[in-house]
Amino acid sequence: MLPAEHRMKRTFASLDPEEALHVAIFIEERNAEIYQRFAEMFVEFCDRDSLEIASVFWDMAVEEKHHSSLLQSRYMERYGTANCSLTEEDLADFIEVPKLEDGDVFAPVREGERSRARERALQVVLTAEQSAQRFYAELVDKTPDGTLRKVYQELATLEDDHVGYIQRKLSPHAGVARPEDA
Numbered sequence: 001m002l003p004a005e006h007r008m009k010r011t012f013a014s015l016d017p018e019e020a021l022h023v024a025i026f027i028e029e030r031n032a033e034i035y036q037r038f039a040e041m042f043v044e045f046c047d048r049d050s051l052e053i054a055s056v057f058w059d060m061a062v063e064e065k066h067h068s069s070l071l072q073s074r075y076m077e078r079y080g081t082a083n084c085s086l087t088e089e090d091l092a093d094f095i096e097v098p099k100l101e102d103g104d105v106f107a108p109v110r111e112g113e114r115s116r117a118r119e120r121a122l123q124v125v126l127t128a129e130q131s132a133q134r135f136y137a138e139l140v141d142k143t144p145d146g147t148l149r150k151v152y153q154e155l156a157t158l159e160d161d162h163v164g165y166i167q168r169k170l171s172p173h174a175g176v177a178r179p180e181d182a
Contacts, residue, residue, distance in 0.1 A: 010090060010091060012135075013139055013142070015086070020151050021075050022086060023086060023087070025068055026087055028068035028071060029064070029068045035061035041054075042054035052121070053118065056121040056125065057125075060125050067158050067162070122169050122170050129163045130163055132159045133160060136155040137156045139152040139156075
């Protein structure tokens with residue numbers, strides 16, 4: 001088998017159900033690592049705003065790990081210990097990559113501006129999650145009924161969960177504990 005850098009890149013839509021589920025696990029794990037690195041970076045600043053931002057990213061790292069575990073369980077149920085050598089590096093698509101752009105989180109809060117550091121961090125996360133949600137929803141719409149469509153639907157539902165989780169955190173009453181957040 002050729003090394004990943006010499007193989008032809010494939011689109012996510014060209015994957016079979018096993019490959020799609022396998023790659024989705026990698027995506028969730030990769031994002032957990034990205035969010036963890038973001039959190040560690042902000043903890044280093046030690047100010048209140050940075051610690052609020054770090055807290056958001058820690059929470060998302062845990063969320064992504066949880067979804068990775070769910071997907072791994074589904075993979076084991078369906079395919080057992082079958083080895084799938086496909087990785088995210090084999091794909092032409094970039095799916096749900098959280099990015100910190102200049103001004104996203106680092107911008108100072110201006111006088112009269114209501115956006116706090118925590119909300120700015122949540123917006124970064126929400127952008128990535130909504131992108132993945134749209135990506136998988138489009139695949140559901142384009143894919144005929146069958147196993148692959150069911151996998152895409154499961155992935156879209158997981159992203160719906162992420163988006164809903166972040167939207168609840170952004171709501172004006174986010175400080176109030178809700179039963180569904182427990």
